[in-house]
Amino acid sequence: MGSLTGLLFAGGLGFMLLAVASGLDFGAPPMLIGSEIQAHAPQQTGAANIVTSVVLGYRAIDTLGELSILFASAVSAGLVLGRRHTTAGTQTKGGFILQSGGSLLFPLMMTIGFYIIFHGHLTPGGGFQGGVILAAAFFLPLLARPGARLHHKSLSLIEGFAGASFILIGLFAMLEGKAFLQPMLIQDTLGQLVSAGTLPLLYLAVGLKVGAELASLLSRLIQTEAPQ
């Protein structure tokens, strides 16, 4: 009975919200700040991908906050799961194909990951997507050889320094007399690989940070013992 009332409630709520949403003018957004950003982004940040210029320029501190959230959840997961990794002997070793495929795929995925990160200001993609692929590249050996361990020390070094360099790039702009996280070194070469000043550097930091965080999260999950 409780679930029925719950479903009715959810349905009613949905219809109410739908009625409210139908008052919105779909397909014709006001774009007060959207069109401004669209007009100024190439000059102000030098990125052809305007979403990138919003993520790393106009709303860079959101991205910093987001990296911090990812860091916070990785640290919290570390606190929760503890550092005793009993690398489970119960896991089956990956077959020959998985193993050799893993070692073949690793450089390939690293290349793809960095390619996506470095082209984030030109094409769709960037630090987050590239970072996930980097994490997957690091994760692959774990799947292929359950005995293999991620190098936790270097991982936490990358974690720390990638996040710190995002902030330090922002602080560097302050030293130059500009605002925190203001984009710098803009050349007038829109569409080129080396065009968006500090933005690709920021995306590199984001990519490494995301990759390291996710890799450590995944390795923690895979290295905790399964019940029975």
Next chain:
Amino acid sequence: MSEIELWILLLLAVTMLSAAVMVLLVKNHIAAVAAASVVSLGLALIFALLRAPDVAMTEAAVGVGLSSLILALALRRLGLWRLDGSKTKTNLLEHHVENRDG
């Protein structure tokens, strides 16, 4: 938005909503995780249709790939990785008792 896009959209919407209901109702936990990743996949396709390639890529990488991986790993560690549907939610009490003994 063209006619064909409208139909694709309708198909995606129906798939996603029914997958979302499945996540809650299906007995098997693996199937529930699979249904959740179907929702993410549909979402990524909708994002692509809505001219949001960046978001679509992120949703595909994070929502479909990473999130499903995390959930699947969690299923293993939680001891819910069972392919047979007989272990239902109501039976959970039963196997935790045998776990505690073991």
Next chain:
Amino acid sequence: MIPAVTPELILYTTAIGLIAIGLAGVVLSSHLFRMVLALVIAEAGANLMLVLAGYRWDAVAPILTSRAEPAAMVDPVPQALVLTAIVIGVGIQALAVSILIRIRQRFATLDRKEAAERMDAEIAATLGAPRDISQEAPLGERPLPTLPADQINMRGDSP
């Protein structure tokens, strides 16, 4: 009267439907793992809602392809917001899953009610107080398993 099937109807229905299904799932589900899954669904709906806020008819993706006069673009801002929201969501999900693993290890249950009962029992044992009347609500037919003393871990960080 049946409203015409328009893209906005489909899209808003999907977004709000996902939110409603997800929230209902969180509230109704009896299994902790399903609650986390339901939360993922609701988050997906909220993200879709945010992308819809920036959609524009007959516009292109917000990426400049050449120096030519740019065509009408969809609003880039909500897309940036959703990028942020997606990553936040997966971080929280990973944390939730790790906590779930610990709960499973400690209490050997993932049932919502049972976990709450075990929690209340352990709090009462730790604090040494008789349980509040509010927690003596019907507990179901099962009697509460008594908690062995060694299971109570009081590793607090008080100095």
Next chain:
Amino acid sequence: MSTNLVLTIALPLLGAFLLPVLMRSSVAIALWSGPAILVYGCWTVAELWLSGFAQPLSIAIGGFAPPLGINLYVDSLALLFAFAVQLLGLVFWPFTLDQESARRQSLMLLLVAASTGLALSGDLFNLYVFYELAAVATFGLASASGSGAAYVATLRYLILSGIGSVLTLFGIALIYSQTGTLNLAHLAQLAPAQLNNSLGLTAFLAILIGIGVKAELFPVNTWVPEIYATASTRLSAFLAGLLSKLALLIILRLLLLIFHQPEAAQVILILGILGVISGELAAWRAKEMKRMLAFSSIGQLGMIFIAMALPDGKGMLAVLALALHHLIIKSGLFMLAEDWGGALERLRGSAKASPLGAVLFVLFSLSLVGMPPLPGFWAKFVLITELAAQVEPLYLLGLTVFLLATVVEASYLFRIAATLYSNPAPDTLSEEIPKSKGLSLATASLFGAGMIAVALLIAPVGDGLQAIAAQAQDVDLYITTVSPAVSGGSQ
């Protein structure tokens, strides 16, 4: 230098990222870097305040003028809370040295950075990001005590807060679809024309419930007793004392700047009244000090919500006074509860064992109830006069509930005080009587000293609060300070 204020957010984040790495190379440097950052943060804020801060200012992050970029809005209220965050971060710093201390201190720094961001940020989505950061750091710290109950409590909190964040995102999406902007000042400009409708109200309700999770708003506060009973007392004190006030501050700003509908205020009033009733009754029934404080905190925040619902920003002063008062008193009480946890019966005779602690407890209780010379009286008095001046029955109901709650509060607080001063049961050994001692007593004394200082300086403090409240409720000032301007748009 006002731009240095950004550092109060950036440096804790930097410290948090680097702490685990530092801990590997030099433990001494790592242990002191966190407190050093917080001391620097306190100093930065205090310096700005002391160097003749009068006019609010807006700091554009990334050098992008406000409606496009994100700005920090700095007025006296924001500065006050930014200072309180850095200071309390220092006071509640997890000084313990163990294997996990790097992680715990990292999380604490993240919590401080997020809280400072909540106090300062002038952008709706940025507030959401900082809110989530504060939430995740809280989850980590709350589960750190490592008991099974703590894990379940944290998971339940996480799920509730997840519901909140979905609703908040939904509300933000509605607002953005309608107005096309996220800057609070810009929204304040557009709100009378565009958000004064059912859509705006829905968005407000969604965000209210979302943010209300941390503000211990009535229906979404089930996490409060669970977390406060399982997490470390210092974390509870930080959450109850400060983070709830920051969430409150956001709701207050949204209400003042953007959502002027009378329905919005009514909803807050009703939820506030329900919060007072449920919180105080549960506190009255609680048989353990931490739980009692948790429920009483729900009731106190309900009172602040009642004050917030007063029309035309009339309750501003009362909100501010009650919030700051509760911040000091509840933090102090939680520090006392650190040693006085457990069944109330055990506390018999504690006054002899630790007289200072007992005196502090009585003082805090008297102020919480509203005894005349203590600051609590003034805070409550302001609210009562404002409520009594209203004619609508709902406000009078609020007044009645408020007065009744005060009586209930007095009864349960004095029950504990009486227990403290009663003679111990004959068969108890003196070692068994819990004493309040060490760091927690020192911290509690700090809050006690703060309270007495406020009581002695009540006139200048009152004037100062009045000025802060007047500045905070000046919507035009907010808009002109940020001066969001877009050249046209696509209208």
